[in-house]
Amino acid sequence: MASKVIHAIYTDDDLLLQAVKQVRDARYHIAEIYSPFPVHGLDKAMGLEPTRLAIASFIYGLIGLSVAIVMMNFIMIEDWPQDIGGKPSFSFLQNLPAFVPIIFELTVFFAAHLMVITFYMRSKLWPFKAAENPDVRTTDDHFLMEIDASNHSVEELSKFLYDTGALEIKLIEN
């Protein structure tokens, strides 16, 4: 299937946000947007689903919490009982204050690292992966909007995009 996409380049994030709203109002389909930095409110303007990363992160935090508790209990209480702070009670609960910093750190550690890994996997990023963005300027100071043009008149769409403030409009056929 021959797919046609139009690449429209903008130079300002506010302009881009405005254009995204207009394009969506005109019922064109935005396939992707490449931006050098996260634009506040762009996800909502594009109508993307809210991220589920927060839920994942909460679950990872709970995993970290349990791992830390089990680990500290095994290390300090069961396997080699330690006299903590001159209080040889050898009970997990009574020594809990000493474990709290570790439990906290591991919770954060698990949540943060697993969240980043999840994010990379979800966005299909890995080391040495070839860059996907079609125009190197999107890593500097330009914004690129990719619009699906298969079922639309290219002329009309280009005109429309030009009116939304696009600096450059390119038709890509592949």
Add this chain to the structure above:
Amino acid sequence: MIVGAIGLVYAFIAAPDTIEDVKEMMAADEHHGSEDVAVVENDIHLANPEHAEDEHIIAEEHAGEDAQGEMAHGEEAGHDNEHYEHLLHQLQNKPWAAVYVAAFFFFMIALGTMAFYAIQQASQAGWSPVLFRVMDGITAYLLPGSIIMFILLALSGMHLNHLFIWMDPEVVAHDELIQNKTAYLNVPFLLIRAAIYIAGWNIFRYLIRRNSLRLDEATDDRLHKTNFKLAAGFLVFFLVSESMMSWDWIMSVDPHWFSTLFGWYVFASMIVSAVTMIALVTIYLKSRGFLEYVNDSHIHDLAKFMFGFSIFWTYLWFSQFMLIWYSNIPEEVTYFITRIDDYTLPFFGMVVMNFVFPVLLLMNSDYKRLNLFVIMAGIIILCGHYLDIFVMIMPSTVGESWFIGIPEISALLMFAGLFVFIVFSGLTKAPLLPKRNPFIKESKHFHY
């Protein structure tokens, strides 16, 4: 003016009810106190709580036995009179301490709000100006609240109660540790310091409020800049004076004990209660149709502060607790031993209320926008921080004779009534929108 009748009527209903209520209660309670002691003297149902140090073991052995009282009585006959006198003092302290805790709690909310307000001014925050008049309303309680605190301290200084044992010359005469501290801990100096803090806070509050009102009528933004400088000045003064205030007014009820973190810890309690109160008042006014420019993004931001400061409080609480627990130095650790042994439920209960509930209720971003969740979390946080102050004051003033009963609840209600009355009448005194604030447009359109 705009807020109008509803808030006031509500306040009036709340205030007289409870004030009268508590006056009766206070009167009744003074009798109650002595009756209680009489009852104790007959029944001896409390074996010997206050000689815990040396007789703890004996008491434990007897715990659970029905005949405990009499046996203990036999053994401890010599101690009894001394003990009852002690208990009597504790019970006499009880209504005072209850009033003191409640007075401090609401005073602290007003002061914390003032600090939060000054932070907003000094940081030139763009989201919050629509809430400035709400904060102004809450800080209206600062003057009456601080005067009440001053009066309570002065009454303690006149030996009408025994909240501060270092004020008692007899105790000091037998206590070398306190003797060494008398250069700082003496009644005139305490009152002078209190007067300085109170005067400072109220002057700053008065000037900032006045400038904010005048700014509405002004033609340029000069007063806004003045307020910026005043707010910055207030914060510097506040951080020093707040810390010393917490030593003077709270830490000194237990004059042997000290914690270098205490000022911060009280500050954390203060600011989280203040933000919670701002959120609750805002939601209430919004539900009555005022504050038309406040949207759920403002509530969201307040809830974020509630969430963040709750964690901040826990962090400081735990820092203080863990270091003292771990090092186990007798003169420091007694503070927590009394709290854990005698105040198990409020001590751990408040940690749960101030940490676990806010974290779980307010963690979700969407819940922070729902008034229901913010109110639920807010009420839990406020109760939790009341308990926090309760656990700071009570162990050193009433010892094991604590109970959250009529004096505590009615004192709390009385100050709640007074607080609500003053705050809502303060809210009526000015339009609820600071219309000339340079950031007001940004704040109206604030959207997250």
